[in-house]
Amino acid sequence: MLNLTYEYKLIPTDAQRETIDQWLTICRKVYNFALRERKDWVNSRKCDVNSCSIRQEYTIPADAPRPTFARQCKTLGQAKQLIPELKLPHTHVLQQVLRQLEAAFVAMWDRGHGFPRFKQRMRSFVFPQLNLESVQRFEGADWVNLPKIGRVKIHLSRPIPEGFEVKQIRVVKRASGYYAMLTLQCDVEVPQALLSGHGIGIDLGLEHFLATSDGELIDRPRFFVDGQSKLKSLQRQLKRKKKRSRKYSQLQHQIAKYHEYISNSRKDFHFKTAHHLCDQGQSVFAEDLNLKAMSAGMLCKHTLDAGFGQFLSILSHVCFKRDRYFAKVNASGTSQTCPRCQTHTGRKELSERVHQCSECGYQTNRDVAAAQVVLQRGYAAVGHIAVNFGEGKLHE
Incomplete structure (x- = not known):
């Protein structure tokens, strides 16, 4: 399976820019809340069961399970009923935010990275699954279909190779504008080059x-x-x-x-x-x-x-x-x-x-x-x- 990532410049409308910025803000809040939940659980277990520390104490019941990706995804679905703002972004987008937090903890446990920190800003979000034709040519322009955002004009600086399908789209906000990183996939196996020549x-x-x-x-x-x-x-x-x-x-x-x-x-x-x-x-x-x-x-x-x-x-x-x-x-x-x-x-x-x-x-x-x-x-x-x-x- 061959995977490629191509980056293209997006040309969104003012309404679409506002929507993307709003989604990034919500993603940041979800990430920080989930991190706070995990951090509180860790801090509540830093002292003995029969005594309270000077610095922290049991604020969470001793039988409360550790917050994991699966449990926090389930909690996120319940929170949508109480917080209407969480219904604005696509469900998969918010789940990927929690998956990103889980990856940060795995990197800390397995590769010695530092403890995950709170984010002051979120720079991107990702659509992990796409059901529609993602990139289309319409009325002389190229468009990309983003779920719940709609068609966004895209500057297709290089064509998508034949035989490749768009499997994932990451929307990135930078100082110079908005970009779409398209993950392309083709069902072929490319062998490693052999040692030869100079x-x-x-x-x-x-x-x-x-x-x-x-x-x-x-x-x-x-x-x-x-x-x-x-x-x-x-x-x-x-x-x-x-x-x-x-x-x-x-x-x-x-x-x-x-x-x-x-x-x-x-x-x-x-x-x-x-x-x-x-x-x-x-x-x-x-x-x-x-x-x-x-x-x-x-x-x-x-x-x-x-x-x-x-x-x-x-x-x-x-x-x-x-x-x-x-x-x-x-x-x-x-x-x-x-x-x-x-x-x-x-x-x-x-x-x-x-x-x-x-x-x-x-x-x-x-x-x-x-x-x-x-x-x-x-x-x-x-x-x-x-x-x-x-x-x-x-x-x-």
Whole structure:
């Protein structure tokens, strides 16, 4: 089963914008209420049954079951009889909000994420099931059918591939407007690309965004750092305005649009770089980095600005789309190994930008040497060929 997600710009009417904003507000209230219910249940069980804590006590009966997704969905149906506002959004939309909360708790339990937090705003909602023809051509324009909202004009920037069906629609509100993310599904199995052709190893860093095993160095654009002065100016102006005034809202919108511009610029660079790598070789190997640790270090701002996690995800997608082999290898010690003789050269200081092996005399850029080691480890992981750099030879 092949799934794709295409994003399109929506062109709603004023009434439809008001409806979407109202639904987002209701979704936020449902999410926060359900989280509050779960949080209260947890807090009521933090002290012993026969004694009360100084900080909390049993405000919920001891035999009350733990709020789960199924129980909260059942409670939501009962709440609709008392709160008419909950009848406005589609039922499946509110159920998906509760499912999103359940996923946040599962991520906390299984993957070590933090405790879910209350939302100040909800940015999207999803229609998980569609019974009608979702995207239609009518009166010379393209429309998308959204349950209980109606037909909304859509800018179909690229056609939906033949053989794919729209299974899910997520409506997203951003500073630049409203968007529809269409999840497309086709009943085919696409095999993973096989290792073949010219291979490329890449090493990600901050001195250069990446270095390839072929010796190419790609500079790192500083998207957020370069735009930080403008953001500071806008936020300084915002601080002087009266809250909830017209000018305050205008500046908030400008700041949000500039953040979106930075995000779009970074994503555009990642896609272009990924396609460039796929043009250079048929197999791409990258380091399996500990991104969480990197984003918490001394250079966290620059690491997050580079967006290594997003780039690796985009690179994997582009390689799959263009039938290129992609794999990650162990990142431990790639900058401490000589790619020619495999000698452990020891830890290098960050200021040391040249790799020079004392055993074989091989000398090259430090990041290029690390990328060559990544390529060697990628080939070794699949039992393919070994690359001996510095002599221009390939051997089995």
